[in-house]
Amino acid sequence: MAKVKGDIIIDIEKCKGCELCIEACSQGSLERSRQVNNKGYLYIVKVQDNCTGCTNCALVCPEGGITVYRKTVDGKKQIAKIDNVNQDMNIEVNE
Amino acid sequence: MNEKALIDDEHFEHTLRSEHTEIISPENIVYEKPGTLLDVDMHYCPGCGHGVVHRLLAEVIDEMEIQSEVIGVAPVGCSVLAYNYLNIDMSEAAHGRASAAATGIKRVLPEKYVFSYQGDGDLAAIGTGETIHTCNRGENILIIFINNGIYGMTGGQMAPTTLEGMKSTTSPFGRNVSTMGAPLKITELVAQLPGTQYVTRQSVHKPGNVRKAKKAIQKGFELQKQGGGTCFVEIVSNCPSNWKMTPIESNHWLEDNMLPFYPLGDIKTPNGRK
Numbered sequence: 001m002a003k004v005k006g007d008i009i010i011d012i013e014k015c016k017g018c019e020l021c022i023e024a025c026s027q028g029s030l031e032r033s034r035q036v037n038n039k040g041y042l043y044i045v046k047v048q049d050n051c052t053g054c055t056n057c058a059l060v061c062p063e064g065g066i067t068v069y070r071k072t073v074d075g076k077k078q079i080a081k082i083d084n085v086n087q088d089m090n091i092e093v094n095e
Numbered sequence: 096m097n098e099k100a101l102i103d104d105e106h107f108e109h110t111l112r113s114e115h116t117e118i119i120s121p122e123n124i125v126y127e128k129p130g131t132l133l134d135v136d137m138h139y140c141p142g143c144g145h146g147v148v149h150r151l152l153a154e155v156i157d158e159m160e161i162q163s164e165v166i167g168v169a170p171v172g173c174s175v176l177a178y179n180y181l182n183i184d185m186s187e188a189a190h191g192r193a194s195a196a197a198t199g200i201k202r203v204l205p206e207k208y209v210f211s212y213q214g215d216g217d218l219a220a221i222g223t224g225e226t227i228h229t230c231n232r233g234e235n236i237l238i239i240f241i242n243n244g245i246y247g248m249t250g251g252q253m254a255p256t257t258l259e260g261m262k263s264t265t266s267p268f269g270r271n272v273s274t275m276g277a278p279l280k281i282t283e284l285v286a287q288l289p290g291t292q293y294v295t296r297q298s299v300h301k302p303g304n305v306r307k308a309k310k311a312i313q314k315g316f317e318l319q320k321q322g323g324g325t326c327f328v329e330i331v332s333n334c335p336s337n338w339k340m341t342p343i344e345s346n347h348w349l350e351d352n353m354l355p356f357y358p359l360g361d362i363k364t365p366n367g368r369k
């Protein structure tokens with residue numbers, strides 16, 4: 001089965017620390033930083049390398065501050081293309 | 096401050112030496128901020144649904160490649176500055192009059208995609224007349240209605256949409272239906288009018304709902320091209336500041352309290368009532 005690896009970049013200066021992305025991430029990849037950004041908010045950081053690139057965090061971010069990357073690492077089988085509009089996610093992760 | 100939510104040193108180090116940085120490369124992007132959403136800070140409170148809906152609008156406009164063909168009308172309310180965030184032609188309207196202003200724009204420039212973006216105080220209180228008559232005339236515009244059950248901008252006064260028992264600065268003991276009236280389901284109301292072709296209620300409090308809301312906005316623009324009447328997309332949204340909750344709490348409260356009264360889904364579609 002295809003192994004999917006994801007990663008994200010959070011625009012920490014846009015982040016307002018609302019934590020909606022933390023709640024949306026079923027992987028528990030995200031946490032609040034110990035530092036504040038220039039606006040004074042405790043921004044969000046990725047604390048684990050288990051991101052699947054599911055885009056859930058980016059979808060709920062009111063600041064449009066998250067860019068999501070995804071790659072099929074060692075699989076032969078291609079994963080279903082994710083349609084942000086029509087379908088729910090169909091990602092299979094094999095650790 | 097919730098100490099538990101703060102990460103420890105070990106985790107922070109871990110973040111810095113992520114093993115999978117090779118994934119971060121342009122060809123692997125599966126989600127990024129749409130270009131039509133300007134790269135500026137929005138003034139909204141942390142966790143406010145207005146920001147999500149702005150982004151969805153920008154995504155739909157980018158994907159339909161209609162950036163130069165769209166004209167929006169901003170309301171009075173927290174989203175009064177929407178034109179500062181969307182890189183499209185926009186106008187501001189007097190409080191409640193956005194659908195009337197959008198009517199004028201669409202009639203003069205019928206080939207454009209025209210939408211109004213309005214809060215519940217704007218659309219369902221001071222602008223009730225404009226809303227109903229725009230829908231009754233069947234103007235070929237898209238109305239995006241952000242229902243957070245409160246006057247957000249002015250400090251949390253009761254709106255027509257405020258739930259029974261819900262506290263606001265002007266209903267400090269909770270909305271009393273016998274003296275203040277029942278919450279107004281204006282979306283169901285406009286669905287009764289022959290002028291509307293597509294009436295739906297969505298939300299943006301969870302990833303799956305965000306996807307559905309985007310689809311509804313897209314449908315609203317697509318149907319406008321074909322004519323056939325007003326499209327009306329309600330988004331049940333939050334107002335963490337005036338609900339006096341954290342953003343996460345507000346989304347849970349929305350799900351537990353707003354959605355039972357304002358159920359999600361299509362109310363009217365061009366192929367018949369649903």
Ligand SMILES: Cc1ncc(C[n+]2csc(CCOP(=O)(O)OP(=O)(O)O)c2C)c(N)n1
Binds near residue numbers: 171245
């Ligand atoms: C003619 C007029 N009356 C009253 C106001 C004050 N006012 C500004 S915004 C607002 C209500 C906004 O509430 P809503 O439309 O729900 O938007 P939200 O801020 O909740 O997104 C009111 C009453 C005004 N600006 N103009």
Ligand code: SF4
Binds near residue numbers: 007
């Ligand atoms: S893309 Fe998905 S798995 Fe990765 S951080 Fe965001 S929500 Fe979590």
Ligand code: SF4
Binds near residue numbers: 016142
């Ligand atoms: S959802 Fe966006 S603004 Fe909110 S905490 Fe996450 S990155 Fe920051």
Ligand code: SF4
Binds near residue numbers: 334
């Ligand atoms: S007052 Fe409410 S509606 Fe206005 S920006 Fe803040 S959270 Fe959003």
Ligand SMILES: [Mg+2]
Binds near residue numbers: 247
């Ligand atoms: Mg409101």
